[in-house]
Amino acid sequence: MFSANKGKDLLAMIRNGQTMNGSQMLNLIAQLSVPSILAQLTNTLMVYIDASMVGSLGAKASASIGIVQSTTWLFGGLTSAAAMGFSVQAAHFIGANDFVKARQVFRQGIMATALFTLILTAICLVIAGPLPLWLGGGADIAPDASRYFAIFCMSLPVYQLGILSSSMLKSSGNMRVPSAVSVLMCLLDVVFNYFLIFSTRHVSVLGYDILMPGMGMGVAGAALGTALAYIVTGVMLIWFATLRSSELMLKKEKWTFAPLWDYLRNAAKISTPMGAQYIMMSGAQIVSTMIVAPLGNFAIAANTFAIAAESLCYMPGYGIGEAATTLVGQSIGAGQPRLARSFAYRTVFLGMIVMAAISVVMYITAPQMIGIMTPVEEIRQLGIGALRIEAFAEPMFAASIVAYSVCLGAGDTLVPACMNLASMWLVRLTLAAYLAPIYGLRGVWMAMAIELTFRGAIFLWRLFSGRWLKVKLG
Template identity: 60%
Template sequence: MFSNKKSEALLAKIREGAPLMGREKLRLIVELSIPSILAQITSVLMFYIDASMVGSLGTEASAAIGLVEPASWLFGSLTGAASMGFAVQVAHFIGANDFRQARRVMKHGYLFCFVFSLVLMAVACGVSGPLPRWLGGGSDIQHDASAYFFIFSLAAPFFMMENLSSAMLKSSGDMRRPSTIAVLACVLDVVFNFLLIFPSRTVSVLGMDVPLWGAGLRVEGAALGTSLAYVVTSLILVWFNVRRSPILAWHLDRERFVWQPAYVMKALKISAPMALQYVLMNGAQIVSTMIVAPLGNVAIAANSFAVTAESLCYMPGYGIGDAASTLVGQTFGAGRQDLCRSFAWLTIGLGMGVMAVMGVVMYVFAPEMIGFLTPVAAIRELGTRVLRIEAFAEPFFAASIVAFRVCLGAGDTLKPAVMNLASMWCVRLTLAYALSQHYGLVGVWVAMALELTFRGCIFLFRIARGRWYMKPQTEKAES
């Protein structure tokens, strides 16, 4: 059913100005969404398995990683923001049937983002030592938390190249290869972590005792395993982009590479609001962690595990959001306003429907989802309670996820970034602090559910007003 050739044929109809029937539009959304959703879910399962491995080491190890997790998200978000500034331009040029300029943008993206990743790595490594203390972590987890974040930071260039290469392929309409590589990253991560976290031991296989090597690095092994997985997969993705992509491969160009500042300036115009948003949004996550930290190690661990468990339910939203960015980006570049709006509403509606179902699943199976991650009864009980609170907000969370990606596809990032920030800082953190004083971690998650519902509503209002769509402005660089 999900034929890559059929998807390419439908995308070609967008570029050629041919009409699309409602069934064709829905088919295209589904065919672009499915690989990305599967990759997102596999990624979450990877985090599940990682968390369960670390969880088996005890509450302190889980709390150490949970403490610096928001800072790690900031790390990944900045690489994503830098990548999207170039990927959106690539989608616009491909929609306009200008493949040569799409390749030019990609080359500029690789050079700029690599340099940026080195700066990011230096800053992250520099703050890794005092970071756990700044976040309010106890002395019993500060060493492990610092070590985890330091190792994670060293892989910045590979995280960046993986993110950029994947974004470029998705902008061209190729969801399958980056999704397949994402699955490979998950498999490698599990294997590396299994070998690096635990010490050498004997395992029973079909009744036979088999000696198994292990490095016994515990929390440090978890960071090293994840980093090594991204090293391998980033190299594969870069190779495919540069050598094998039918649209983006560099050998398709004959002229010399000439630096064009206009591409970078436009990328910064798109990326800067996203980067600021990610910094302040993840800063808000860090503040949220600081609100949770005084509640104790059980609350820190339960909060971290509940976030991991919830991510299994909202990953389909991000998968559909990837399809929305590609389709809106290419229709925007092609100047097809009606089709662009149609894809926007179809993807948002599909995202809300899928995540409503996932919210029901999360509510029903919350005990099992948390129980898989930790054997500690107190953490299980608290994690289950907060996860069930969040289940009610999933449809509106989907609206905010997909609508933001719709805006991104059209190059509209400033106002959506302000909307995200206002919602997080003015609604979530204010409520979280007030409710945590009386209801502990449960109060923090009630605040989260209310804020996500509010955020979804304001994004639906923005899409309905239509201000996110502007006339295509694909600059023609000098030949």
């Protein structure tokens, strides 16, 4: 079922305009979804590992990362938005069997995103110092938080090109290489963190006492370990996409630095709403952090841990969503809108089923999931309560994740971005501001659960309306 050759044959059926039956469509969805889900889970595990390692240093260290986490998501999201503007176009061209134009898009993407991320890095470094205080963090956690954010910023240029390369490979239907590299990134993160966060110490291995060297950098070590993992794997993705991918390789291509405006305009058309959405959504996360901050360091740490633990549940939705983007994009490029609609419905319902099942596991194992990350009982109880509230919203969260990915594959980003923003700002933050003073951290997560359920409902409406299929690029 998971043969790479079988996946290529099924993708070729889309590009050649052949009819696919239900079994073949489900097989192809599985071929692309499973590696992508594994990649998403390993990315989440990396966050989980960071939180667990830093959590062992105490609540103050955890709060130092938690206070700037939403801002790191903002800048990471902007790099993803920039990459998607080019990879969605590539998916359409690959679906039409036009690999020359797909490679042209890739070259334009490398140059445009490289320039973009240099500007982004400069902005990050300028705001790193005052950022924790702007977000409501105390003077006791601000220095560590600023160092963590500044180190993260330094990895952005390579991270951006790695994200672009990964997105381009996925647009071609190659989910396996990005997934394998994501697993490696998680392993490298563990190794780097282990030596960078903790000081030199004695550890027991199979009954033997071993002196384990360490840098003792604490919070800064967690940032540096993650940055190094990003850089190593980013270089690997760039190498594979540009030199090894049969659909995308640039080594035999004549390089031109002249801008090709049609591709750049289409990229802007796709990426600008996504980028604005990331800014506004991350801004909302920052406001949410500011709502949580007055509740104290225990609440900040518990909120951070609960977010990390919950992401283990919703990452499968993002993995299926990546498959949906590729399948819908290639189907539209091949001139098969009915096939695109069939893939859309199947991926959305599969995402809802998978995340519903995982939410049950999350509810039951919430004490263990939070307990791994912190020994502090006050933080544990707050985090467990938050996770169990959120479990009820996961199926509808899946609907919003995968339906948005379907829209993205069609190049439909403006209306879905507005839907996400309206739901986040008008529903979640309004409710959180009202409920937090009454119920504390539980109130913030009650607001989140209600909002995600609402968001899933409006995205299902968008899906069944069929309006996402009417968007034209070029």
